[in-house]
Amino acid sequence: MTSTSRMKSFIVLGLLPALLLFVIFVMIPIIWSAYYGLFDWKGIGSAKFIGLGNYLEAIQDPIFWLSFKNNMLVVVASVFGQVPIALILALLLLKNHWFHSFIRSSVFMPMVLSSVVVGIIWGYIYHPEIGILNFLLDSLGLGSWKKLWLADPGISMYSLMVPIIWNYIGPYLIIFIAALQNIPGEIDDAAKIDGVQGSRKLFSITLPMIWDTIKVVIVLCISGSLKAFDLIYIMTGGGPAHSTEVLASYMYNNTFSIYRFGYGSAVSTTIIILSLILIAGSQYLMKKDYR
Amino acid sequence: MNKKTTSDSGRPSSSTSGLGLRKLRGGISNVAMLAYALVTLYPLFWLFMSAFKTNDEFFSRPFQFPAHWQWDNFKRAWEVSDMGLAMFNSIVVTIGALVLTLVAGALAAYVLSRFQFRLKLAVMGLFLLGMLIPIHSTLVPLFILMNKVHLLNTYWALILPYVAFELPIAIFIVQAYMNTFPKDIEEAAMIDGTGYWGIFRRIMLPLSLPALSTVAILAFLRYWNEFSFALVFISKPALKTLPLSLSMFSTGYMTDYKLTMAALAISVVPTIIVYLIFQKHIMQGMIAGAVKG
Numbered sequence: 001m002t003s004t005s006r007m008k009s010f011i012v013l014g015l016l017p018a019l020l021l022f023v024i025f026v027m028i029p030i031i032w033s034a035y036y037g038l039f040d041w042k043g044i045g046s047a048k049f050i051g052l053g054n055y056l057e058a059i060q061d062p063i064f065w066l067s068f069k070n071n072m073l074v075v076v077a078s079v080f081g082q083v084p085i086a087l088i089l090a091l092l093l094l095k096n097h098w099f100h101s102f103i104r105s106s107v108f109m110p111m112v113l114s115s116v117v118v119g120i121i122w123g124y125i126y127h128p129e130i131g132i133l134n135f136l137l138d139s140l141g142l143g144s145w146k147k148l149w150l151a152d153p154g155i156s157m158y159s160l161m162v163p164i165i166w167n168y169i170g171p172y173l174i175i176f177i178a179a180l181q182n183i184p185g186e187i188d189d190a191a192k193i194d195g196v197q198g199s200r201k202l203f204s205i206t207l208p209m210i211w212d213t214i215k216v217v218i219v220l221c222i223s224g225s226l227k228a229f230d231l232i233y234i235m236t237g238g239g240p241a242h243s244t245e246v247l248a249s250y251m252y253n254n255t256f257s258i259y260r261f262g263y264g265s266a267v268s269t270t271i272i273i274l275s276l277i278l279i280a281g282s283q284y285l286m287k288k289d290y291r
Numbered sequence: 292m293n294k295k296t297t298s299d300s301g302r303p304s305s306s307t308s309g310l311g312l313r314k315l316r317g318g319i320s321n322v323a324m325l326a327y328a329l330v331t332l333y334p335l336f337w338l339f340m341s342a343f344k345t346n347d348e349f350f351s352r353p354f355q356f357p358a359h360w361q362w363d364n365f366k367r368a369w370e371v372s373d374m375g376l377a378m379f380n381s382i383v384v385t386i387g388a389l390v391l392t393l394v395a396g397a398l399a400a401y402v403l404s405r406f407q408f409r410l411k412l413a414v415m416g417l418f419l420l421g422m423l424i425p426i427h428s429t430l431v432p433l434f435i436l437m438n439k440v441h442l443l444n445t446y447w448a449l450i451l452p453y454v455a456f457e458l459p460i461a462i463f464i465v466q467a468y469m470n471t472f473p474k475d476i477e478e479a480a481m482i483d484g485t486g487y488w489g490i491f492r493r494i495m496l497p498l499s500l501p502a503l504s505t506v507a508i509l510a511f512l513r514y515w516n517e518f519s520f521a522l523v524f525i526s527k528p529a530l531k532t533l534p535l536s537l538s539m540f541s542t543g544y545m546t547d548y549k550l551t552m553a554a555l556a557i558s559v560v561p562t563i564i565v566y567l568i569f570q571k572h573i574m575q576g577m578i579a580g581a582v583k584g
Contacts, residue, residue, distance in 0.1 A: 006487070008408075010402070010488070015414060017399070018396060019417075021391075021455045021458060022417070022458050024436075024455070025456075026455050029435075029436055033429070036431075043435075089327065092320050092324055093324065105570055106329075107327070108574060109331065109332065109335070109566065110331070111573075111577065112516075112563070112566045113335075113516070114515070114516035114518065114534045114559075115516065115518055116516075116534040117338075117534075120538070121335075121338055121555070124341075125334065130353075135350070135353050170577075171577050174577075174578055178578075223423065227425050229519060230518045251430070251431065255431045261435065264431040265431050268429070268432065275425050275428075279423055
């Protein structure tokens, strides 16, 4: 064998396992779901081609739009909840001594827990009779604030936001700290000489210096919050009365509870398209310069 | 609630104000930080406290330490929830998927980092695209696929998709690390007559150990904690992984709080140990993975 053909065969053999796995279990399913989305199919028996019928049905289903709205709510809550909290914490946790490291580690901790564990714990915290949240309100004399946190359709979606925000702040915090620590010390010195300090320094020096990082974090936050499913599934399963349904749970319930595989596939495809549009859109907006 | 504890100290302590004021402000900020950290850790702390309580204590004295530490809860939770089996399944799936991820990922990373070929950019773009795809949107088609190839209710139904979804991140982390190696190392080996496989096994793999361990730790957490694929692809009780069996157990034993709490506590211990040991790796790796995506 010549050396170039040896190299070629190595390239092919080296990439093959990863490519095969990736194409078979990530790419092909996506194409399949686009295909099955065009059929009325129960999962068994024959499939009936109905063109865009599933998509039309989804567009006319108010629950689909409710799920979409809830998904966007999660995105908005994440961007306006996680990003500011992470940024404020980062500004206060810049030093590398043990106390700051301890707090950073604590904030990051939920990231390594299974969402099943997190979901069950918060389910108990919110529990109407035995939950510690209502117990706490009672013992503080705020009994009138007690609520059916997860069982009241009017507030259940907002109750879910707290654990969602709580769970995923860690990585953004670490990214912000890294960016803040990268600001050269001379800039700090120069600001000191010019007498710039406090909030003025924050808004005219620190924030502009890490603006690019803020943009990256916002994009990450958007794409991350589109993935919210496990926590919601564990805590409410999309209920009560669909009030906490997000697109992924809507798809799950339609497919695996009432076995509408064609419709579920169409919703899956919609989720992929929507998230790609949202990610591309946010990247595009963020690339524009606001300064 | 979270915001309240932090917003009052939102300004970084300035350097020219009086020393006393600065100290005071630093103190306030530290107290606020501590409060935030405690709020963050409290659910976990509460979980461990509750795991030692009786059912009655669980809701009559939710904030106190247990009156008598009920070590028995753990034993009973372990037995009742058949946790040994779930643990075993989780270990099999996690290790199987880890080995496959590391081998396939390192090999692909080596090729992408060291060789020039026509479709290289296309391959890298494909993997990059994979990082953008929300994992849940593939549940339905993957279920159909697994059903067709008769892999539902097998370990492979979890191992193969886990690896497929983890590969892009694994490849990017390892490839970025390999890119920093000087070319001379392999050239010397080539002159000695070592082939590509030899270079990969004897030079690239050992040198990339730090990156590989980051990938392994991240993948461990991901596989150990994964829920939605297990939920959809596994229905046989004998094959349930830990998160799946916990979710079933907590629904079935919803009113036996102490047992649910004890079962959760047992399941959390391995991840917390891994976190405490590998914190730095985990933080950096998760961020590298996230930013690349």
